[in-house]
Amino acid sequence: MEQTWKKFEEWLAQHWPEGLSRLNPPATDEQISELERQLEIKLPLDFVACLKVHNGQDGFLSFFDGMEFLSCEEIYSQWAVWKELLDAGEFKDTFSEPDKGIKNHWWSSKWIPFTHNGGGDHLCLDLDPSESGSIGQVITMWHDMEARELQAKTFGDYFQGYVAGVLSGQYVYAEEYGGLINADDV
Template identity: 30%
Template sequence: MDKLWKRLEDYLEVNAPVMRECLANGATEAELTELEAAVGHTLPSDVRLSLLRHNGQNLVNGDPGGGTLIPCGFRLLTLSDMLVEWTEHRNVAEYLKGERDPEIANPGVKPFFHHPAWIPIAADIGGNSICVDLDPGEGGSVGQIIEFNHDLDTPTRIAADYKSWLMEITDGLEAGQYIYENNSYYPGFFLPEDLSSFGVAYSPTNP
């Protein structure tokens, strides 16, 4: 994880230094243990190693200082924010008291509205989140990464594990798949075609 994070840090230093500066210092083992006790689950080793290097993104006046690191529009959560998001998810699950129709579940993910074994690691301003799934459905794997979106029936599996997820993002950034836009209402990395929603013109020959 350290080598992968070094690649990502080096990329940010050159292409989005303000975002590099907003990455928080690492959490402590004691802080990780406290979170795990609160949610009742042990985090996978790649998630723990990542949080030991960077405990999410610092906020400036309540907002991500350099924007959202995770395309498109998600910020990495600190341990304290992870617990807040998890608690909100748990409360929703308890309120709804039930499963969704298994026939509309996405592959590898259990058909719940929310699940206490989905631990949020990133979130956007619309209440959507990216979670590490510690209780997967049939065909899934413990530690897989899922995206919860209000427009979908159940979360979608987007990566086999945290390291694969972060590597895919890093590979995409280095390959120019995403563009850093710092002039929008909510700065961060976006697909070029998505920038039009902010009134930003983009051409591959004139970024």
């Protein structure tokens, strides 16, 4: 994880120094433990390793293809919004169209958002996949669309693939979008 971050930070230093300067310092063991206590889960080790490099970012900038990289505090804040809706029965008769390996929920309290686009959409760690899925897989969660898409089998796979995409030019810095986006969208 540290090597992947190092490559990403080197790219940021050259192509988007402001973005690099907005990454938070590492999460402390106490911050991670508190998040796990609040969520009543254990986070995947690869994601914990990521948080121990950078605890999200400061302010809204798009680090992950138009999405903010959430800190421990913001992960809980975003999760709590969805949990309140779930507990109020908002999703009782609402289902998604999931890829293989993802349960057919609109939202699950075992889906842990680590990004946010400012409009209710997230990338989530899925800690309760279907039988053919993998614990800790990365999935999409759209607030107004049924699709629940599998992005990667693990956070580590997702992050390595994303950084490789940045380094190869698949994702670029676009000032008008406030961060990194898919080059096809520029």
